[in-house]
Amino acid sequence: xxxxxxxxxxxxxxxxxxxxxxxxxxxxxxxxxxxxxxxxxxxxxxxxxxxxxxxxxxxxxxxxxxxxxxxxxxxxxxxxxxxxxxxxxxxxxxxxxxxxxxxxxxxxxxxxxxxxxxxxxxxxxxxxxxxxxxxxxxxxxxxxxxxxxxxxxxxxxxxxxxxxxxxxxxxxxxxxxxxxxxxxxxxxxxxxxxxxxxxxxxxxxxxxxxxxxxxxxxxxxxxxxxxxxxxxxxxxxxxxxxxxxxxxxxxxxxxxxxxxxxxxxxxxxxxxxxxxxxxxxx
Amino acid sequence: xxxxxxxxxxxxxxxxxxxxxxxxxxxxxxxxxxxxxxxxxxxxxxxxxxxxxxxxxxxxxxxxxxxxxxxxxxxxxxxxxxxxxxxxxxxxxxxxxxxxxxxxxxxxxxxxxxxxxxxxxxxxxxxxxxxxxxxxxxxxxxxxxxxxxxxxxxxxxxxxxxxxxxxxxxxxxxxxxxxxxxxxxxxxxxxxxxxxxxxxxxxxxxxxxxxxxxxxxxxxxxxxxxxxxxxxxxxxxxxxxxxxxxxxxxxxxxxxxxxxxxxxxxxxxxxxxxxxxxxxxx
Numbered sequence: 117x118x119x120x121x122x123x124x125x126x127x128x129x130x131x132x133x134x135x136x137x138x139x140x141x142x143x144x145x146x147x148x149x150x151x152x153x154x155x156x157x158x159x160x161x162x163x164x165x166x167x168x169x170x171x172x173x174x175x176x177x178x179x180x181x182x183x184x185x186x187x188x189x190x191x192x193x194x195x196x197x198x199x200x201x202x203x204x205x206x207x208x209x210x211x212x213x214x215x216x217x218x219x220x221x222x223x224x225x226x227x228x229x230x231x232x233x234x235x236x237x238x239x240x241x242x243x244x245x246x247x248x249x250x251x252x253x254x255x256x257x258x259x260x261x262x263x264x265x266x267x268x269x270x271x272x273x274x275x276x277x278x279x280x281x282x283x284x285x286x287x288x289x290x291x292x293x294x295x296x297x298x299x300x301x302x303x304x305x306x307x308x309x310x311x312x313x314x315x316x317x318x319x320x321x322x323x324x325x326x327x328x329x330x331x332x333x334x335x336x337x338x339x340x341x342x343x344x345x346x347x348x349x350x351x352x353x354x355x356x357x358x359x360x361x362x363x364x365x366x367x368x369x370x371x372x373x374x375x376x377x378x379x380x381x382x383x384x385x386x387x388x389x390x391x392x393x394x395x396x397x398x
Numbered sequence: 399x400x401x402x403x404x405x406x407x408x409x410x411x412x413x414x415x416x417x418x419x420x421x422x423x424x425x426x427x428x429x430x431x432x433x434x435x436x437x438x439x440x441x442x443x444x445x446x447x448x449x450x451x452x453x454x455x456x457x458x459x460x461x462x463x464x465x466x467x468x469x470x471x472x473x474x475x476x477x478x479x480x481x482x483x484x485x486x487x488x489x490x491x492x493x494x495x496x497x498x499x500x501x502x503x504x505x506x507x508x509x510x511x512x513x514x515x516x517x518x519x520x521x522x523x524x525x526x527x528x529x530x531x532x533x534x535x536x537x538x539x540x541x542x543x544x545x546x547x548x549x550x551x552x553x554x555x556x557x558x559x560x561x562x563x564x565x566x567x568x569x570x571x572x573x574x575x576x577x578x579x580x581x582x583x584x585x586x587x588x589x590x591x592x593x594x595x596x597x598x599x600x601x602x603x604x605x606x607x608x609x610x611x612x613x614x615x616x617x618x619x620x621x622x623x624x625x626x627x628x629x630x631x632x633x634x635x636x637x638x639x640x641x642x643x644x645x646x647x648x649x650x651x652x653x654x655x656x657x658x659x660x661x662x663x664x665x666x667x668x669x670x671x672x673x674x675x676x677x678x679x680x
Contacts, residue, residue: 238608238609238610239610239611240610240611240612241611257610258607258608258609258610260608287608297602297605297608300598300601300605301598301605301606301608301609301610301613302610302612302613304594305594305612305613305616305617306612307649307652308590308594308616308649309612309616309671309675310667310668310671310672311645311648311649311652311667311671312586312587312590312645312671313670313671313672313674313675314648314652314667314668314670314671314674315644315645315648316582316583316674317670317671317673317674319582320579321677323579323582323583324583324674324677324678324679325540325679326520326540326542326569326579326583327520327540327583327678328520328521328522328539328540328583328584329521329522329523329619330522330584330587330588330591330619331583331584331587332678333615333616333618333619334587334590334591334615334616334618334619335587335671335675335678336615336616336675337611337612337615337616338671338672338674338675339672339675339676339678340672341672342665342668342669342671342672343665345668346661346664346665346668349656349661349664350659350661350664353656353659356656357653357656357657360649360652360653360656361653362597363593363594363597364646364649364650364653366593366596366597367589367590367593367642367646368646370589370593370596370642371639371642371643371646374631374635374638374639374642375639377632377635379628379631379632382628382631382632383624383625383628385592385593385596386592386596386624386627386628387624388595388596388599389591389592389593389594389595389596389599389617389620389624390592390595390620390621390622390623390624391599392595392596392598392599392603392606392620393591393595393617393618393620393621394621395603395606396606396609396614396617396621397606397607
């Protein structure tokens with residue numbers, strides 16, 4: 117059990133961590149810093165928040181574990197800001213969707229006195245905001261933990277155990293391997309859903325009223341926050357560009373097959389997709 | 399109320415029609431023809447099937463309304479086969495996902511003695527087969543009814559009322575207008591989901607175990623029957639090719655913006671998609 121856990125900048129994920137920590141009794145105290153004072157007032161009323169702090173620096177003092185739940189473009193800055201105020205050997209982690217730069221700069225910022233271990237729980241929703249926090253959000257979902265070769269092994273072990281205790285299936289790999297994988301299984305699907313919607317937006321708007329389950333499912337994630345996703349694509353630009361290009365080749369091959377009336381090839385490609393999807397875990 | 403309704407070749411949709419007709423008391427008798435004798439034996443046991451017939455010709459005799467629930471590439475042939483055996487002024491409809499050719503050839507096949515009125519309920523599931531039939535499958539879902547200029551107006555009205563009575567929101571338009579719309583809101587999303595899966599199939603297969611809700615939702619329809627979808631794409635080839643090409647342009651513009659580090663343009667495109675998706679009915 118942790119003596120004290122701090123959560124900085126809780127949105128959906130940060131609030132879900134706080135609620136899960138409380139529900140599973142993983143810490144004696146949970147301290148939260150939220151930027152907006154009115155959010156702090158609301159959090160102070162809740163059973164899963166033991167206290168709020170007015171600054172990140174105050175919030176992290178005396179904590180064993182700090183979870184930075186801010187958007188990807190704020191994580192490094194917050195890490196640098198809290199670095200001088202961390203307890204010796206404190207562990208700092210995050211929930212950002214891109215890990216390369218964050219893991220490297222986070223490690224440098226803490227300078228060996230505390231330990232940065234990047235994390236990325238593959239949990240979320242098109243709903244955002246701390247009020248939608250769910251203590252079961254991480255249950256049976258993958259959580260990536262992305263140490264560098266130099267990261268303190270004990271700190272990695274603690275981070276892995278923490279996410280495991282929240283119900284996640286933890287996978288440990290390098291930040292760059294992580295970024296390649298999520299470019300394919302998360303960022304590319306998002307780009308396709310958003311682009312499909314951006315395309316349909318140029319057509320007759322009444323069409324969306326006819327949507328069956330197919331279009332609804334395919335585009336659900338497109339409703340997510342555009343600013344957040346802009347930053348994710350920015351941080352994982354090279355891998356995402358590569359994945360889009362390769363997808364474009366695959367789509368062009370299908371287009372050519374259909375254009376050439378090569379229906380055997382069309383069927384083969386649909387079959388390959390169908391077999392792959394059928395192998396997903398239930 | 400119809401005196402007798404016939405359903406030919408029930409899969410998920412045909413069985414759902416039969417169950418909905420029975421649940422809502424829309425016909426005195428429901429007669430079903432299924433190609434495979436063992437299916438007919440099973441159907442004969444069920445309360446929502448009053449009798450099965452060994453041939454389509456036998457099944458349609460004396461029916462006011464015939465619903466052809468066969469795959470799109472079999473509908474015209476079945477219509478031609480039953481034409482000489484239909485009662486005078488019988489109405490024949492279908493549930494095919496493409497309407498142009500089927501509506502025109504169906505109309506010609508019945509030659510004014512009976513009436514072909516094309517239909518396409520936007521209901522379905524990645525589950526297939528008559529055993530998954532659901533009497534509520536059509537509730538609050540769009541159903542397209544696609545008459546030609548020459549189609550008997552009374553027959554159109556009857557078909558519209560039928561789907562309305564099954565709970566659908568009926569939209570009437572020309573077969574070609576329908577085919578353009580579904581190329582965009584159904585066939586293109588399917589192509590993207592299937593192509594994404596076909597692309598990921600070439601990568602490390604363990605990646606799919608890490609999938610969050612985004613990839614799962616985005617690709618759900620890719621698990622559908624590849625043979626069925628090959629035929630749909632074949633029948634709606636021109637419209638689907640056009641939609642794929644336009645989507646490719648949209649995707650290439652996003653790729654260029656990201657490649658050029660024009661993050662304002664990236665955000666604008668994501669925003670446009672997000673706004674469009676947020677306007678979907680709940």
